[in-house]
Amino acid sequence: xxxxxxxxxxxxxxxxxxxxxxxxxxxxxxxxxxxxxxxxxxxxxxxxxxxxxxxxxxxxxxxxxxxxxxxxxxxxxxxxxxxxxxxxxxxxxxxxxxxxxxxxxxxxxxxxxxxxxxxxxxxxxxxxxxxxxxxxxxxxxxxxxxxxxxxxxxxxxxxxxxxxxxxxxxxxxxxxxxxxxxxxxxxxxxxxxxxxxxxxxxxxxxxxxxxxxxxxxxxxxxxxxxxxxxxxxxxxxxxxxxxxxxxxxxxxxxxxxxxxxxxxxxxxxxxxxxxxxxxxxxxxxxxxxxxxxxxxxxxxxxxxxxxxxxxxxxxxxxxxxxxxxxxxxxxxxxxxxxxxxxxxxxxxxxxxxxxxxxxxxxxxxxxxxxxxxxxxxxxxxxxxxxxxxxxxxxxxxxxxxxxxxxxxxxxxxxxxxxxxxxxxxxxxxxxxxxxxxxxxxxxxxxxxxxxxxxxxxxxxxxxxxxxxxxxxxxxxxxxxxxxxxxxxxxxxxxxxxxxxxxxxxxxxxxxxxxxxxxxxxxxxxxxxxxxxxxxxxxxxxxxxxxxxxxxxxxxxxxxxxxxxxxxxxxxxxxxxxxxxxxxxxxxxxxxxxxxxxxxxxxxxxxxxxxxxxxxxxxxxxxxxxxxxxxxxxxxxxxxxxxxxxxxxxxxxxxxxxxxxxxxxxxxxxxxxxxxxxxxxxxxxxxxxxxxxxxxxxxxxxxx
Numbered sequence: 032x033x034x035x036x037x038x039x040x041x042x043x044x045x046x047x048x049x050x051x052x053x054x055x056x057x058x059x060x061x062x063x064x065x066x067x068x069x070x071x072x073x074x075x076x077x078x079x080x081x082x083x084x085x086x087x088x089x090x091x092x093x094x095x096x097x098x099x100x101x102x103x104x105x106x107x108x109x110x111x112x113x114x115x116x117x118x119x120x121x122x123x124x125x126x127x128x129x130x131x132x133x134x135x136x137x138x139x140x141x142x143x144x145x146x147x148x149x150x151x152x153x154x155x156x157x158x159x160x161x162x163x164x165x166x167x168x169x170x171x172x173x174x175x176x177x178x179x180x181x182x183x184x185x186x187x188x189x190x191x192x193x194x195x196x197x198x199x200x201x202x203x204x205x206x207x208x209x210x211x212x213x214x215x216x217x218x219x220x221x222x223x224x225x226x227x228x229x230x231x232x233x234x235x236x237x238x239x240x241x242x243x244x245x246x247x248x249x250x251x252x253x254x255x256x257x258x259x260x261x262x263x264x265x266x267x268x269x270x271x272x273x274x275x276x277x278x279x280x281x282x283x284x285x286x287x288x289x290x291x292x293x294x295x296x297x298x299x300x301x302x303x304x305x306x307x308x309x310x311x312x313x314x315x316x317x318x319x320x321x322x323x324x325x326x327x328x329x330x331x332x333x334x335x336x337x338x339x340x341x342x343x344x345x346x347x348x349x350x351x352x353x354x355x356x357x358x359x360x361x362x363x364x365x366x367x368x369x370x371x372x373x374x375x376x377x378x379x380x381x382x383x384x385x386x387x388x389x390x391x392x393x394x395x396x397x398x399x400x401x402x403x404x405x406x407x408x409x410x411x412x413x414x415x416x417x418x419x420x421x422x423x424x425x426x427x428x429x430x431x432x433x434x435x436x437x438x439x440x441x442x443x444x445x446x447x448x449x450x451x452x453x454x455x456x457x458x459x460x461x462x463x464x465x466x467x468x469x470x471x472x473x474x475x476x477x478x479x480x481x482x483x484x485x486x487x488x489x490x491x492x493x494x495x496x497x498x499x500x501x502x503x504x505x506x507x508x509x510x511x512x513x514x515x516x517x518x519x520x521x522x523x524x525x526x527x528x529x530x531x532x533x534x535x536x537x538x539x540x541x542x543x544x545x546x547x548x549x550x551x552x553x554x555x556x557x558x559x560x561x562x563x564x565x566x567x568x569x570x571x572x573x574x575x576x577x578x579x580x581x582x583x584x585x586x587x588x589x590x591x592x593x594x595x596x597x598x599x600x601x602x603x604x605x606x607x608x609x610x611x612x613x614x615x616x617x618x619x620x621x622x623x624x625x626x627x628x629x630x631x632x633x634x635x636x637x638x639x640x641x642x643x644x645x646x647x648x649x650x651x652x653x654x655x656x657x658x659x660x661x662x663x664x665x666x667x668x669x670x671x672x673x674x675x676x677x678x679x680x681x682x683x684x685x686x687x688x689x690x691x692x693x694x695x696x697x698x699x700x701x702x703x704x705x706x707x708x709x710x711x712x713x714x715x716x717x718x719x720x721x722x723x724x725x726x727x728x729x730x731x732x733x734x
Contacts, residue, residue, distance in 0.1 A: 037668035038093045042100075045661050050182035051100055055093055058174055062092045062166045069162040075155050083684050084159030087618075087691075089669040091135065092163050094625060094662040095128045095171035101658045103179045113183050117176045125172065127632040130576040131625035132168040136161050137568035138621030141561040142614065148254075148554050149561075149610055160618075218703065219653060225708050226648055229715075232708035236592060236701070243595035243697075250598065251607040252521040254551040256686045259332045262357035263340065265289075265301075265319040267350050278303045281350050282317045289321060292343050293336060295329040298322045333357065338516055341398065353399040355514060367520045368397060368513035369546025370527060373506045374539055380404075383540065384509045387530075391511060394526050400513035403501075410496035411470065413489050420488040424478030430489060433475045437463050467493060512546065518607075524548040551610070558613040565620050566590070573628070581713055582635075586627040588709040592701045593623040597694030606686055615690035622666070622691075623698035626659045627706045634710060644714060648707045656703060663699040667692050 038059065043052040063085065075081055103120035111119065143157030144150065225232035265285060269278050282301045289299060301319035323333060331339070333356040341354040368391065374380050384402040392400035413434060415427045435441070440458030447453075463470040471491045474482040485491060501508045515523050524544050531542050566587070573583035594616055601608060633655055637647035674688030 037671065038089065038665040041661060041664045041668060042093070042097065045101075045657060048104070050179075051104060054100060054175060054178040054182060055096055057178060058096050058167075058170050059089070059093060061174065062163060062170050063089075065166040065170075066159065066162045069166070070159065073158065075158060078155060080152060081155040081159045083673070084156040085163065086673055087156075087670065087684075087687070088160045088163035091160070091622065091666055091669075092167035092170075093665045095132060095167050096175045097661045097665065098124050098128055098629060098658050099171045099175050100179065101661065103176065103183070105654075107183060113180060116183065117180045121172060121176045123636070124629070124632075126576060127628050128168065128171060130573055130632070131628045132164055133572045133576065134569045134624055134628070135164050135621040137572050138565040138617055140568065141564035142558075142617050145557045145561040148550065149558050149614065152610075153614055215653075215656075218656070219649075221704055222652055222707065223649060225704060226645055226711060229708055229711050232705055233712060236705045236708065239701070240591045240595050243592070243599040246602060247595065247598040247608075250601050251517075251519045252551065252555075253518055253607045253609045254520070254547055254554060256607060256609045256611055257332075257334060257518060259326055259334070260357045261323040261326065261333055263321040263323065263333055263337045264355050264357060265321065265340070265344070266353045267317040267319070268352075269316065269350050275303060277349075278317050281347065282319065284347055285317075285319060285344060285352070288343050288347075289319075289340065293321065293323075293340060295323045295331060295336060296321060297324045334518075351401075355399070366512040366546045367515040367518065367548075368400060368511070368523060368527065369544065369548075370511040370531070371503075371543055371545050372509045372511070373503055373541050374537070375506060377500065377507050379537060379540065380507060380509045383536065383542075384511060387534065387542070388511050390530060390534075391513065391527060394523070394530070396515045396517050396519065396523060398514050398516055400511065402511045403509050408496065409493050411467070411491065412494050412496075413485070413491055415489050423483055423488060425475065425488055430475060430485070434470075434473070434485065437470075437473055467491065510545075520546075520548045520551060554610050555613060558610065558617065562613075562617050562620065565617050569620060569624065573624075577632075577635075581717055582631065585706070585710050585713045586624050586631055588713075589623055589627050589698055589702055589706060590620060592705075593619050593694045593698035596697030596701075597690045599697070600689050600693030601686075604689055606689065609686055611684065611686040612690045615687040615694070618687075619691065619694040619698070623694060623702075626663065626699055626702045629659060629662075630655050630702060630706050631710060634707070644711065648710070652703065652707060659699060659703065663695055667695050 039052055039056045042055045043049070066085065070077075070081065099121050102124045103116050106116035106120040107113070139157040139161045142149075143154050143161075145153075225235075267278070267281055267285060269281065282303055286299070286301065289296065299319060299321045301317055303317045321336075323329060323336065326332075337354045337356040341352075344352045344354065370387065370391070372380055372384055372387070374383075381404045384404045388400055388402045388404075391397055413430075415430060417427070420426065420430065432441075436457070437459040440456040442454045443457045444455045445452050446455060459473070463473050471484065471486040473485045475485055475488065477483055501510075527544055531544075534542065536542060570583045570587065573586055574580055577583070597616060597619055598608065598612070600606075601612060606612075630652060633651045634647050637651050638644065642650065670688045670692055672688075673684050674692055675685070
């Protein structure tokens with residue numbers, strides 16, 4: 032809603048006509064309502080991503096309408112009647128509007144069809160925006176001319192244009208008008224300078240790309256930007272054999288620290304679990320959940336609360352405590368630290384894992400480092416004494432069956448009661464499961480008809496064994512996992528890889544990183560492939576639309592500056608390069624070219640009317656400043672709520688809003704100044720190629 036209002040305000044400020052503003056204000060809700068119909072047809076639901084697509088697309092859907100509307104009003108101010116202004120004004124920009132729409136839609140196709148986490152997350156987002164933009168094209172070419180015909184007073188438009196030309200503003204309006212006129216004159220001066228000094232224009236353009244690219248080298252990489260969900264989890268691991276009362280006492284100590292040191296606390300709970308009291312019981316664990324007050328009511332983020340609380344709980348002895356802020360990325364990928372060790376001998380793996388766990392835990396920024404080796408429980412091991420068993424005519428299978436029947440029971444027969452068959456299970460009285468001595472003296476039936484105690488034919492002892500043994504490619508595997516304080520997974524993975532490169536592993540044993548870093552690189556790879564496909568689709572759409580292979584090159588030369596300029600905002604605002612930022616770059620591939628399309632297409636039209644290249648550039652660019660600025664401002668202002676992270680659902684999409692806004696602002700300035708330079712350079716090169724081609728053909732004819 033805020034985006035719709037801001038877009039309408041921009042239209043009114045530029046055109047200063049209520050009729051034009053009402054035209055845009057009517058077309059936007061119609062387009063959004065049409066999207067809900069298409070969402071219903073394609074079984075899309077209203078969720079955070081589809082609503083985010085609508086919020087992102089609000090500024091884009093008015094672009095086509097603004098271009099058509101502004102051109103109609105320009106025709107009317109030049110003396111055309113109402114019908115010809117609506118028809119001819121729409122016809123002149125139809126090709127550029129269709130090209131800009133198709134290029135924007137083209138980038139969302141590979142993005143929505145990409146695999147991995149990105150494809151799952153952004154499918155609804157991409158389809159929603161594609162529906163919005165296609166609907167805006169239909170409305171811009173049909174409804175907007177109709178509304179203009181109904182509301183346009185061509186005589187009043189001409190009189191207003193003459194009145195504004197003659198009227199001298201006063202007060203604050205005079206200052207604003209003076210600034211605008213000064214900027215306009217500076218723009219015309221720079222445009223003429225770069226048009227006549229193409230080498231300088233190209234050098235400045237390349238310099239901007241280099242400057243923006245260098246500034247992005249210090250940007251951290253993460254899978255998903257951190258979201259403050261207002262929740263912190265505390266896990267308390269107790270030693271094996273601990274009673275429930277001991278676990279509760281430790282949990283009460285933690286709760287006291289939480290209540291004293293977390294003033295942002297709204298509520299909390301904890302749940303203690305007992306592993307049982309038998310001889311094979313596991314350790315108790317306690318899970319505590321903290322709910323914080325709303326973000327607007329506290330100064331610390333949930334991650335900062337978790338980091339401070341971790342330090343406060345470090346002095347509590349007799350347990351292992353881990354503290355983490357609830358984060359969406361944790362549920363979508365692995366841990367920040369994840370190292371997989373594989374080999375054949377579990378004892379060797381255990382020794383390697385314990386050593387590496389100690390070294391990784393000592394690295395800067397690493398917290399809560401542990402391995403699956405530590406997850407061991409008591410286990411009763413029965414080892415056969417085959418010589419003693421053979422004296423009684425017993426085999427390993429017979430002894431194993433006797434132990435199993437004693438502990439788990441065996442089905443002796445079935446009975447039928449009320450037409451329902453029930454198994455009759457015969458088992459021991461349970462004392463062997465509770466006491467190791469009772470298990471040792473469990474009677475085992477011999478082949479001669481007598482009984483001997485189990486300890487006479489087997490050795491019974493309690494050992495520490497892993498809860499589960501994971502195998503990969505027929506080799507045993509142990510995993511070391513942990514988290515980072517800063518969330519910089521890429522930097523931590525580099526440190527771990529440097530450590531593994533110097534670590535002497537025995538022959539047949541391997542160690543490799545996995546977890547969140549691998550998920551991040553897989554997602555980045557999918558998105559980069561989607562970007563390449565999107566650029567190819569944009570090129571072919573433009574080539575088909577303009578029936579030229581050179582025109583798309585001119586238009587797309589704006590992309591390097593737009594991409595690096597978009598990423599330039601990340602270090603300035605203290606943000607990380609994430610999957611959301613890369614999605615914004617892919618979207619920019621289809622949106623920033625729209626201004627270039629409008630500009631280059633109009634230059635082409637004026638050249639076809641008989642003007643020289645320089646004359647067409649110097650006349651076309653000033654006439655297209657207003658529609659370019661209007662479309663850019665509506666798109667940027669519509670993304671302001673998203674960039675500011677207003678609302679819980681917009682926090683994750685804030686990086687997208689910042690990246691898009693930065694790319695749009697920088698690309699618009701560069702489009703107005705350097706797209707004519709690119710056009711002139713490519714035009715010169717095409718003349719050189721044609722001249723060389725004609726020269727070579729002439730030489731062949733002479734031979």
